[in-house]
Amino acid sequence: MKSQQLRKLAPELDSLRLGSGWKIDELTKPQIIVESSYGHSHPGSAHLDKLVDEAGIGIKEKGGRAANYFVTDICDGEAQGHDGMNYSLVSRDIMAAMMEIHVKATPFDAGVFIASCDKSVPAHLMAIARLDMPAIFMPGGIMKAGPNLLTLEQIGTYSAQYERKEITEEQFMVYKRDACPDCGACSFMGTASTMQVMAEALGIALPGSALIPAHLPELKETARKAGEHALGLAKEDLKPSDIMTIQAFENAIMVHAAIAGSSNSLLHLPAIAHELGIQLSPDLFDKIHRKIPYLLNIRPSGFWPGEYFWYAGGVPAIMEEIKEFLHLEVKTVTGKTLGENLNDLQLNGFYENCHKYLPALGVKVGDIIKPLHTPIKAQGAIAILKGNLAPEGAVVKHSAISPRLMQVTLKARVFDCEENAIETVLQKKIHPGEAVFIRYEGPKGSGMPEMFYTTEAIASDPELVETIALITDGRFSGATRGPAIGHVSPEACEGGPIALVENDDLIRIDIPARTLDIIGTDSIERSVEEIEKILSERRAHWIKPESQYKKGILDIYTHNSVSPMKGAYMEFFM
Secondary structure, eight states, X not given: OHHHHHHHHOTHHHHHHHHTTOOGGGGGSOEEEEEEOOSTTSTTTTTHHHHHHHHHHHHHHTTOEEEXXXXXXXXXXXXXXXXXXXXXXXXXXXXXXXXXXXXXXXXXXXXXXXXXXXXXXXXXXXXXXXXXXSEEEEEOOBOOOOGGXXXXXXXXXXXXXXXXXXXXHHHHHHHHHHSOOSSSBOSSSSHHHHHHHHHHHTTSBOTTOTTOBTTSHHHHHHHHHHHHXXXXXXXXXXXXXXXXXXXXXXHXXXXXXHHTOOTTHHHHHHHHHHHTTOOOOHHHHHHHHHHXXXXXXXXXXSSBOTHHHHHTTHHHHHHHHTGGGSOTTOBOTTSSBHHHHHHHHHHTTHHHHHHTTSGGGTOOHHHHBOOTTSOSBSSOSEEEEEETTEEEEEEEEGGGSOGGGSEEEEEEEEESSHHHHHHHHHTTOOOTXXXXXXXXXXXXXXXXXXXXXXXXXXHTOTTTTTTOEEEESSBOOTTOOSSEEEEEESOGGGTOGGXXXXXXXXXXXXXXXXXXXXXXXXXXXXXXXXXXXHHHHHHHHOOOOOOSOOSHHHHHHHHHBOOXXXXXXXOOOO
């Protein structure tokens, strides 16, 4: 064991462990780090101390010694509406770096990594991949819905309605009071829920562990099992690189298509893969989403709250539906193959246990997970668009877009920050037939914040939701609905074509053809050659804006982040 080797090199280590509460006999046991994002920052992390304790019990019962480390995450919801959102994406990379420091500076034989939410889950997975030590990920579960199935992503809609004076302050306060009745990830298939699902689909979390409702005893029981399992991983020296192969990532993308997962996964999965030396191209996402149907009737693309997914059988149930497409031979954290895990679940009572919660809700499995042969939609939710506006690509969640906008030509309205755009939308100064551009909000521009409030303002306006589109080099919330195209690459701050768009340019969106192009100027359609000449002239006069960050982490991040379509992770060049 590594821990025992390093004890010999650093004799003071024993003294320091003993001073931290360890017992003499524990020094020779396998030493397991338990990393988590526990903290009082938001409901997704406030309960994780209980899972840490349970993992520690499991480790102890199997003859190991747990050491608890914490890197508390921030909450995208609490960062909304102000410059705090600029810190959201970079927090992923910093959390991963801090976990790397914890493990590399101190001897451990294996790790249990516990997280629930948008940036903490991918951060923990990036750390697991980078460290490549025996490790298991434990998802932190999902919160239950509020009264009348109220979930947090609806607050954006109610906020826009309140701003337009469509509901009273009292009504709005009732919604805010009841939207988060419990701990866990927000109860819809946003980024937090999606990334928990991705962890299980990658094989680095126990089968059936993603999105267990946080109020159920099964969540603590699973955390204890994760702790127990870490000892076996340490002894077998089974590493993440043995598990998270390119085939495992393809499995995860297939599951992502079937659940209509968050578009932010196209930032996180490539960033995780990058840590393992694996490149996930945008075209791979598009190829897989074209062949895997969308099956999951969970918000925001579907009807039911997120907790219902686990009641219907969770990730294993989705995998059973798309089983013919999956790489069943991949190794998982159980030491077994994915195919073997799925067979075990059919026999060990897993589904019966999940389904026992459904009768009280008046819901059947088929209401939540549709069969492969009768899907909600024939293709997955994500499409990758390319063209003269997005040479490297852009992301759209077309499952949430009106059929009227699948093939459309719109007139550009250009904004250089979100604040101006949302004010214009709320004041009803955006008109049908316009493409709202928000630029200089990519990783190198402002840190790549979400455009959540703007998308909700559009999605909640019945006139705009079917007649306009939002196009940005920023990103969206996992709760985003409506006509939103993001991650446009190269971003504006890098001089990408999105920086050259002017008011009244004609923008052609063709999602079936996967294209996004500037096709005219001054409201007049022009030839390809004319457009190329005009853009070339504009580029010659374009001046890169001065960075708004002169110090701190955003100064570092905006200077070292890669393209949105590559994963927006930091890469330092010598």
